[in-house]
Amino acid sequence: MTAENNQPLLSVRNLRIEFPTRRGTLVAVDDISFDIAPGEILGVVGESGAGKSLTGAAIIGLLEPPGRIAQGEILLEGRRIDDLPYEEIRRIRGRQIGAIFQDPLTSLNPLYSVSRQLTETIQTHLSMNERQARERALELLEEVGIPGASERIDHYPHQFSGGMRQRVVIALALCAEPRLIIADEPTTALDVSIQAQIISLLKRLCNDHGTAVMLVTHDMGVIAEAADRVAVMYSGRIAEIGPVQEVVRAAKHPYTHGLMGSIPHIGHHVDQLTQIEGSMPRLQEIPPGCPFNPRCEQVSERCYVERPNLQVAEKSEVACHLFDAPGLEVRAGD
Amino acid sequence: MTDIVNSAAPLLSVDGLVRHFDVSAPFLNRLFERLDRSYVKAVDGIGFDIGRGETFSLVGESGCGKSTVARLIVGLYQPTAGSIKYEGVEIGPSEAAQDRKRMQPHMQMIFQDPYASLNPRWRVADIVAEPLRVRGLLSGKREILGRVGDLLSQVGLSPADGERFPHEFSGGQRQRISIARALAGEPEFLVCDEPTSALDVSVQAQILNLMKELQDRLGLTYLFISHDLAVVYHVSTKVGVMYLGKLVEWADTKTLFENPRHPYTRMLLDAIPDLEMTGRQRIPVAGEVPSPINPPSGCAFHPRCPHAEERCRAEAPVAQIHDGVHVACHAVADGRIG
Numbered sequence: 001m002t003a004e005n006n007q008p009l010l011s012v013r014n015l016r017i018e019f020p021t022r023r024g025t026l027v028a029v030d031d032i033s034f035d036i037a038p039g040e041i042l043g044v045v046g047e048s049g050a051g052k053s054l055t056g057a058a059i060i061g062l063l064e065p066p067g068r069i070a071q072g073e074i075l076l077e078g079r080r081i082d083d084l085p086y087e088e089i090r091r092i093r094g095r096q097i098g099a100i101f102q103d104p105l106t107s108l109n110p111l112y113s114v115s116r117q118l119t120e121t122i123q124t125h126l127s128m129n130e131r132q133a134r135e136r137a138l139e140l141l142e143e144v145g146i147p148g149a150s151e152r153i154d155h156y157p158h159q160f161s162g163g164m165r166q167r168v169v170i171a172l173a174l175c176a177e178p179r180l181i182i183a184d185e186p187t188t189a190l191d192v193s194i195q196a197q198i199i200s201l202l203k204r205l206c207n208d209h210g211t212a213v214m215l216v217t218h219d220m221g222v223i224a225e226a227a228d229r230v231a232v233m234y235s236g237r238i239a240e241i242g243p244v245q246e247v248v249r250a251a252k253h254p255y256t257h258g259l260m261g262s263i264p265h266i267g268h269h270v271d272q273l274t275q276i277e278g279s280m281p282r283l284q285e286i287p288p289g290c291p292f293n294p295r296c297e298q299v300s301e302r303c304y305v306e307r308p309n310l311q312v313a314e315k316s317e318v319a320c321h322l323f324d325a326p327g328l329e330v331r332a333g334d
Numbered sequence: 335m336t337d338i339v340n341s342a343a344p345l346l347s348v349d350g351l352v353r354h355f356d357v358s359a360p361f362l363n364r365l366f367e368r369l370d371r372s373y374v375k376a377v378d379g380i381g382f383d384i385g386r387g388e389t390f391s392l393v394g395e396s397g398c399g400k401s402t403v404a405r406l407i408v409g410l411y412q413p414t415a416g417s418i419k420y421e422g423v424e425i426g427p428s429e430a431a432q433d434r435k436r437m438q439p440h441m442q443m444i445f446q447d448p449y450a451s452l453n454p455r456w457r458v459a460d461i462v463a464e465p466l467r468v469r470g471l472l473s474g475k476r477e478i479l480g481r482v483g484d485l486l487s488q489v490g491l492s493p494a495d496g497e498r499f500p501h502e503f504s505g506g507q508r509q510r511i512s513i514a515r516a517l518a519g520e521p522e523f524l525v526c527d528e529p530t531s532a533l534d535v536s537v538q539a540q541i542l543n544l545m546k547e548l549q550d551r552l553g554l555t556y557l558f559i560s561h562d563l564a565v566v567y568h569v570s571t572k573v574g575v576m577y578l579g580k581l582v583e584w585a586d587t588k589t590l591f592e593n594p595r596h597p598y599t600r601m602l603l604d605a606i607p608d609l610e611m612t613g614r615q616r617i618p619v620a621g622e623v624p625s626p627i628n629p630p631s632g633c634a635f636h637p638r639c640p641h642a643e644e645r646c647r648a649e650a651p652v653a654q655i656h657d658g659v660h661v662a663c664h665a666v667a668d669g670r671i672g
Contacts, residue, residue, distance in 0.1 A: 047534035048505075161622050191395035191561065194622060196605040218534060221607030248609065262539030263609065264568035266591055272546070273539040273568065279504050 007078060008035035009212050010059065010180055014072035017054050017063065017236075019283075026283040028054050028067065030236040033310075036180065041206060041213045043227030043244065045220060045259075047280050051236040052216045056182045058082070059214070060097050061089035076180070095125045098173030098211075102185035104165035108157040114141075114168055115153040118175065125176035140171040145201060163194035170201065177209060184216045199226050220263055224248050232256045235280055235291035242316020252318045255292050290321065298322060343422055344383035345523060345555050346407070351416035351426070353377040353402055357627060374626045376402040378579035379416070381653075384572075386522075389549070389556040391566040391587075393602070394576035395623050400559045403576075404527045407557060408443045420523075439469050442516035446528035448508035452500040458511055459496030462486065465519040485514040489544060506537035513544065517552075527559045542569060563606055567591055575599045578626055578634040585659040595661045597639045597671070633664065641665040 017029035029051040036042045044052045057063050059074055061081070074082040081092060093099070101107045109117060118137035122128055128136065134153075141149035144167040157165055166186065173181050183202065187195040203226055206213055215227055223230050224244060231241040232253065240253040251257040261274025278295045287293055293303040302321050310317040311324070358364060358371040376399045384390040392400040405411045407418060409425070418426035420440070442465070445451040452461055462482045466472045472481055483493030489510040500508055509529060516524055526545070530538040542565065548554060560566050566573055567587060574584040575598060583596040594600045621638040624630055633651050636642040645664050653662040665671045 047536060163622055191623070192563070192605045193395060193601060196607075197620075199607075219607070220535065221609050224609045225607040259536055262536045264539075264542070264564040265609065266564050266567045266603075266606065270568075272543050275539050275543055276536045277540075279506060279537060 008075075009038045009040075009077060010036040010214070011075040011078075012055070012059070012072070013075070015055065015058065015069065015074065016071040017051070017058055017067055018070040019067050021066075023284075027070075027286070028236050028283060029058070031072070032233075032236075032238050033072075034231055034238065034241060036212050036214060038179065039206065039210045039212055040229065041203070041215055041227045043223035043230040044214060044216045044233060045218060045223055045230060046233035047218060049280060049283075050233040052233050053184050055233075056099075056184050056214060056216050060093050060099055060182055061086075062093075062099075091125075094121060094178070095176045096178050096180065098176070098178040098181040100166075100169050100173050100181060100183040100186045102188050104162060104169045104189070105157065107169050108165060108172075110157055113154050113156050114160075118153075118168075118172060121172055121175045136175075137171075140174060141168070143205070144168070144171045144174075145197075146171075162190055163197060166190060166194075166198055167201070170198075170205070174205065174209070174211075178211065180212045180214065181206075182214050182216070185218070186215070187222055188217065188219070195222070202226065220248070220260070232259070235286050236283075237291060238310060238319060239292065240316055240318045240320075241310065242318075246315045250314075252313050252316060252323065253292075253320050254296050254298055254322070258295075290319075345386045345388075345421060346384040346557070347417075347419040347422075348383075348403075348407070349381040349417050349419075351377055351380050351403070351406060351418065352414045353399075353406055353411055354414045372627055375579050375629065376626060377406065377413075380574075380576070380579070380581040381416075382572075382574055382581065382584055384555060384557060386555055387549075387553055388571045389558055389569050391558040391560060391570040391573045392576055393560055393563060393566050393573060395561060395602075397578075397623055397626060398576040399579040399626075400561075400576050401527050404443070404525045404557060404559050408441055408525050410443075439519055440522045441525065442519050442521040442523075443525045443527065444509075444512050444516050444529045447532050448505055448512055449532070451512055452508055454500055456499075457496065458486070458498055458500065458503075461500070461511060462496070462514045462518055465515060469519055471518075471520065481518070482514075485518055486511075488517065488548070489514045490540075504537075505533050506540055509533060509537075509541050510544065513541075513548070517548070521554070523555045523557070525557045525559075528561070529558075530565060531560070531562070538565070545569070563591075563602060575602065578623065578629050580634065580662065581653065581660070582635065582663065583659065583661050584653070589657075589659055593659075595656065595659055595666050595671070596663050597641055597665065598635050601638070633662075639665075641671055 013033050015029055015032050019026040019028055046052045058069055069082055073080055076096060081089065115134060115137055118140065119133040122133040122136050138149055138153055141153060146152055146164060146167055160168060187198050190198060199222060217223060227244045229242060230244045230247050232239045234255050240247060240256045247256060251260050258274055258276040262276065264273060276295055281287065281291060289305050290303040290308050293299050300321065308319045308321050310319045313323040353376050354373040355376055357374050359369050363369060392403060394400050406413050413426050416426060417424055459482050462485055463478050466478055466481060472478050482496055486493050486495055491510055530541050533541060558569055570587045573587050573590045574581050577598050583599045594603055630637050632648050633646045636646040651662045651664045653660045654667055656666065
């Protein structure tokens with residue numbers, strides 16, 4: 001699926017997120033651009049500290065100070081939303097953009113019953129009376145697959161198991177039928193069997209409602225399972241973005257290639273996993289040029305001085321100097 | 335991994351291991367509200383052998399008791415019943431505390447969270463040297479520092495890192511420090527409780543490679559606890575699958591992954607995301623792990639099992655050996671599934 005066919009639902013242009021500190025400004029997200037088409041699931045992967053969650057937070061206007069958007073713009077259906085006053089972004093959040101966070105226990109209020117949290121959200125965004133809102137809440141709980149929803153609706157979050165709680169959170173995100181959901185590590189706190197249930201639920205709901213999802217995770221398996229396209233982030237930049245099959249099966253950027261090799265596979269036994277030496281640089285220590293240059297095996301002079309920009313390579317886009325010269329296609333690794 | 339033939343007795347042998355935790359209401363509540371005492375059967379009668387040089391993995395979902403088994407073996411918990419034999423010597427029950435003391439230097443543990451398992455106020459050199467001091471393996475500042483330097487280089491850090499504090503290191507480097515500390519006690523047997531779960535995949539690969547390399551070099555035996563089946567496939571020689579305090583299947587890694595027998599094992603394997611993008615349709619299994627305080631009657635898996643019948647609801651299955659695979663399932667025993 002390509003986003004160019006029609007107007008993108010969400011468009012992020014040259015986004016830069018900075019954290020001013022006493023010892024200078026840290027750039028956590030550095031000039032990233034991507035689109036999400038209506039109904040599309042865009043996976044965003046990367047290691048901790050790559051800037052993937054910050055990007056999600058910036059889109060829903062939940063960037064915590066002193067973090068700030070220093071440059072660039074975020075467009076939702078062609079309308080700029082990154083510079084809106086607090087009250088207006090608050091109305092968009094929940095109504096047009098829903099959010100699902102990692103830990104379902106902390107994203108629900110332990111003092112309110114599930115029905116109260118759902119009806120409150122519904123009434124905030126849609127004009128409904130108490131009874132209609134409760135009916136809608138019940139429908140939502142049934143839709144996300146909570147058995148015995150009519151009895152469980154008045155329960156409190158602690159009375160639900162982890163998987164059921166995450167279903168409640170998904171119901172909350174869906175309350176106002178948003179066009180886009182930012183799901184930040186929605187299955188990380190869950191067991192594999194529950195994870196499989198939640199992913200298939202998320203996929204089904206997006207299909208039924210035509211909701212687009214930005215799925216932020218560090219788990220490549222989840223991405224392969226759920227996403228249409230995937231963006232690989234490294235040190236606050238997008239290293240590679242493209243259709244998920246392309247990135248998973250034929251990774252181009254040396255980082256993506258190493259990342260795929262470092263995941264153990266059931267079925268083919270290897271004695272040693274591919275290892276990317278070192279670790280992602282801290283924000284204070286991002287080297288000039290390509291941020292991956294200290295760990296890259298195919299590094300050249302140019303990588304130390306010039307930052308690579310995203311450019312088309314087959315079906316994906318890659319930010320790597322290896323793909324600069326047309327006709328000079330060097331496959332990473334292999 | 336090299337095949338290690340186990341003609342000799344197993345290094346560690348666990349039999350009928352049980353650990354219950356008392357979670358009863360306070361005495362007065364029990365008295366007035368007529369409540370019974372209640373127990374969590376965290377580990378409910380499991381047995382397995384680990385041969386020298388092997389990696390035995392325990393997998394299962396959260397709450398299945400795999401970490402409790404790890405803690406029982408290293409002696410952080412006392413078993414309610416059952417036996418743990420190390421080189422044929424009983425080290426389980428508290429009467430054998432004397433023996434445990436003798437055994438413990440041979441056994442060390444690596445914990446899941448490298449942020450919580452290192453004292454933030456100690457320098458790395460002191461952390462790594464602690465087992466040396468406690469066990470009295472070395473004396474003299476020079477010798478100890480020299481050994482700490484060796485240990486740090488063994489795990490891929492520099493001896494100069496000993497002067498730094500844990501907060502100066504990334505998650506992967508901290509886990510290397512934990513491994514160096516475990517190796518300081520010169521163990522033969524390492525219990526690793528989810529050692530890579532808190533790490534990013536590329537760092538996980540580094541730690542798994544390091545653990546394998548150390549095993550080959552030092553002839554270590556691992557008990558590896560994980561919920562990640564792909565990691566388990568990569569590191570283990572044998573795998574045990576746990577469900578609600580019981581071992582439901584136990585076999586060689588290859589056999590278990592190629593021909594899983596127990597319906598729960600099949601379910602777990604089916605739930606792994608398909609990274610190969612073969613288009614394999616996953617069938618997510620309904621239901622969740624029931625509460626271990628009040629486990630279902632008979633086979634604990636029967637409410638989620640597609641092959642459950644009357645007998646499964648009434649009678650708990652006992653592990654039987656089919657072609658070298660230990661399986662506790664009526665359906666397998668009756669030949670209904672194979």
